[in-house]
Amino acid sequence: MAEALVKFFLQRLSSLKLQENEASPGLQDKIQKLKNRLEEIISFPGDIGSTSKQEDGLVCNWLGNLIETLHDAENCINEYVAKARNQDGSDQVLSIVQFCGKLEKINAHLAEILRQRSQLIMPPTWEAKKEIGQSSSSGDGVDVVGEESLAPFALNYRNLPSYLRSCLIHCSLFPEKTSRGRLVRLLVAEGNLQEKPGEVMEDIAEENINELVGQGMLRVKIGFKDKLKVVDPYHKICLLKLQRGYSISQSLFCDSNFPQSSSIVVIHHHGETIMTSSSDHPIGSLYVFSCNEGIPDNHWAFHNFKILRVLEIEDVKIKSLPEEIGDLIHLRYLGLKHSALYEIPKSIGNLQNLQTLDIRWPRSLRGLPSGVLNLQHLRHLMLPVNEIKVPSGISILTNLQSLTGLFIRHGFIKELGSLTLLRKLELMDVSEEHASQLSASIMKMTGLLSLSLHTRGYGKDELLPTLEPFSPLTSIRKLCLEGRLMGLSNWVCSMENLTKLRLGFSFLSEEEISLLQFLPNLKHLTLWRACEAKVINKEFSRVGGFPKLEIFIIASPYLLEWTEIEKGALPSLAFLCFHSCSRLRNLPEGLQYVSTLKVLEILPLHPDLERRLKLDGGKENYKIKHIPQIQFFSSFLRTWVAM
Template sequence: MAEALVKSFLQRLSSLILEESEASTDLQDQFQRLKNRLEEIGSFPGESGRRKHEDRLFCGWTSDFVETLHDADNCINQYVTKTRNRDGSDQAQTIVQICNELEKIDARLAESSCRRSQLKMTPTSEAKEEIGESSSTTTDDVDVEGEESLAPFELKYRNLPSYLRSCLLYCSLFPEKISRGRLVRLLVAEGILQERPAGEVMEDIAEENINELVGQGILRIVIGFEDELEVVDPYHRICILKRQQGEGITRYLVSDSTNFPESSHLIFIQYHGDTITTTSFNDHPIGSLHVIPDYSQGLIPSEYWYEGIPDDHWACVRSALYTLTFLQVLDLENLCIKSLPEEIGDLIHLRYLGLKHSVLDEISESIGNLQNLQTLDIRGHRLPRGLPSGVLNLLQLRHLMLPMNKIKVPSGIGILTNLQSLTGLFLRPGIIEELRSLTKLRKLELKDVSEEHGSELSASIMKMRGLLSLSLRATFLDKDELLPTLEPFSPPPFIRKLCLSGRLVDLPDWVCSMESLTKLSLGFSFLPEEAVSVLQDLPNLKHLILSRACEVKVITKEFCRVGGFPKLEVLIIASRTLLEWTEIEEGALPCLALLRFHNCLRLMNLPEGLQYVTTLKVLEMIPLHPDLERRLKHDGGKENYKIKHIPKKQFFSSSLRKWIEI
């Protein structure tokens, strides 16, 4: 990551030296000296070849070096902001100040270079002590404000490579869990990733970092929501303490909207339902701005979801957009804003624009000026009637997420050949042919799909050999219109997620051949039980959602035999006709962690053998039939033995009209 920052900063310095050729000799000399110093420092050692103590020392050096580099970047930003469009006397004074600051930064870099050379030559006494250490920790390891209980976690945190610490610190900024996809897109836009050989997809690197933190037990996948992540509590507390002590990621962090340090690059503001007040954003070289609403505990009126928040509540943030010249990330997810200024198109460095759950009537045509935009997220229920034609100018766009309502997408979307995600797209004449150009797609979600699209759609999808997620949704889910089976169809080999929403005569043969499939959602398919039971042979399936997919009255033990669904962790069933599930054989469903019945209004019996599914952590029934409620009660319920081993049970009582525990 540090090496990538150096390369990027060197490119910027080279451009600035050319652009400012008429600037003062002193300033030109400072620019050149800084460039020479960074080139002298050169490449960075890899992580894999170092011993534990060396890794820790180099991580500390890298963190300090990155901080110095960002101070240099701040200084350059201030120069660009203050000198342009000002008179000569002001410019001269600013240049003197900037030269002084750059001289101090150069001295810090010289010291950093010397320190790095010493680290390469010989281990320090601290390192020698660490070489002889066993699993015990020194008193230096317990520096989290005296919380000795955190010492093992603190040590593990310290031993993380710097890029993983950066990723972890970033995750900890979000007050609640965050979706994996959103986190990946933000990490790429923020630049919080390590340098890799050219050609590697940055989203893959972000996924690897997340998976490594999950594998080490530092990030946790929320049960039942494989796409949502949260920082495990001990590490979350450590991250808060580290930020309080001044440890940053690739940029400085601040969450207090009334006090922005001059060096703040990444701003988090929490909206609590009233007017946001901030100090001026002027002259702050902000790179990322997140406004996060707190909808918990009724702090924000529910009508804002539909009507949008009052414009005056975020007026100071809105007006600040005029001045945020260097903004790369603007994240207003869930803020429910009603409008964006025309000047949004002036944010030419913007890489991420998150407007999910906004209530915008339109998006300005000026969005076409955002030539560096990677993510445009406008998902939600009430969003613009159409996309402006300017969106076709966004040739760097990698993720385009469209709203649930049917909006008009301009013809020619096939020109956006860098797209990796395209969701919420309603089919129209000619658009399937345009999809054939989008061969880099990894996630595709199409709506208004019908039988007549079968052969053409099949041909287009088979060109997307890197596709990981596919969703096809019919226009009328509860009508007789059929989804296409896409026969003959050879699905792209790496698809992990598949969603088919619409009536099917039978389950397509190609579904059962998808060995990489980890998540399958079938909705309004109205299939017979025998068609659904073949899914248990999918070797890697972890999540199965059956939403009116199999409208039978009784689920038998044939639904899941011993050895079937070997990796299934989450099973969600929604059915208006289901009366009972008769039996689960002992040894079946060996990995099941969550079982949810949703809108199974007539369900009267849980299966015999549920007591043998010892891995089950969560059982949810929404709602719970009154007769079944009586039989499941812990104080005398005849069938309580089936569920008493489950740690977490959530039921919505249809008789009491409230959530209960049994």
């Protein structure tokens, strides 16, 4: 990772074409010295990304310092390019002099990093050991003085490659859990991933997340949606890192003037004006989480964020964004979820580096400006599921990987056929008349991983297209069909790689639903009013059926009883939820044999079933007493949690 980053930065320096009026010998000399120092680091004997002394108590911070220094250098160059190229005369001369001074300091830091690296090759003296120990308390080695219980976890944290540390830190930025998709998009935008030839950056981010989950540092909370949370010991370590203000800073108070050393800032907003304390220091990423009613219109100062890469705002109160947002030409990620915006400025078309535009769940947004079609590097467009006006011509955004919340209108389906790189597609207002053209467009998306189709309404008269001409793409892993189905199509039952399936308002029979147990890799199944059957029989879950199902959610106002689960069926089930099954009076016999079950939720709980499941004297408590976490909401909104 480190070697790749150094080489990438060398390429960045080589591609920095100086204009004639700024190609002074002094500036050229500083850039050349920086190149020479980086080449010296690459040519140093031994593996640039490892050390034989990582396991002892004298862990050196040289690798983390190198990564931090290179990021600072990149910010320095971005700031110079954004500032000096728009100046002339004495102002530009001053900017060049300041830029040379910063490059000189970066070169000095790299010289110190190289010296630290040399100490890892030769056995250090006592003085060197003391110096190394001191340096580890000011870099990526988290200072855990007074937190002895964190010491072994801090060592694990320090031994992580820098890109995994970055992933862990970013997951800890959020007040609560965060979704996997959101974290993936942010990691790609932040640019802290190790590039692999031929691999999509989103896949590399997924690999990093999975590695941290495998190491027990990230936990996946199973349920309606997979949510990620940093495990407590590592979360404390990440908070220590954040609060020290070294490269990443978290503002946990009302004063939102940013520490001078922060390139990533998190604000839990309490109503103050959001602006930098000094325009000299670049802020790369800004995360704002509202702690009350949101942020008033006049509480923004976008002119202070010239090189911002990530702007993530939640629950904002502002009704409009200033046109100056178009000046954030380095912006890669713009998140505006749960906003009060009624329009987005036309200047958004200036954001040529934008990768993600997330405007889900707005209160009153009316539409997108035509300028959105200028965003040629856009990879993820997340639209609200309440219909807004989208300009025609979306086919020009050929780099799109995610397109969600798009309401089908005349001409849109044909345009979709040009978006061959799509990996996630969600379409609203789909009907039978779209079947043929929609099938043809989807078949061109050979890398499609997730497909969601929704009808306008969820009554029996609102039919989803059968898509019979549709030959299921083997790449599809997630499928959501919301609307009445005229039977369960053969192509659904033949999707061997399907891992997640949601059927909503499908009006299918129990026999058709039972066919789903033969999907060999299905892990997550949601039946949301998908079946009108009053009774689920044991045919639904035979031995060998649902071999990998981990999460099963069923919502049905008709369901009275699930009679039986054959012993040996559902061998991987971990989460079972009955949602809106207000008439359910019996849990299945055989549930007691599902030893993998960790969570049972029943919302709401019928009084008769509540009596039979009680801890003391409940006749059917034997079915659930092995389950570690049980949550019931009765019709009287009482909660009973059994541990």
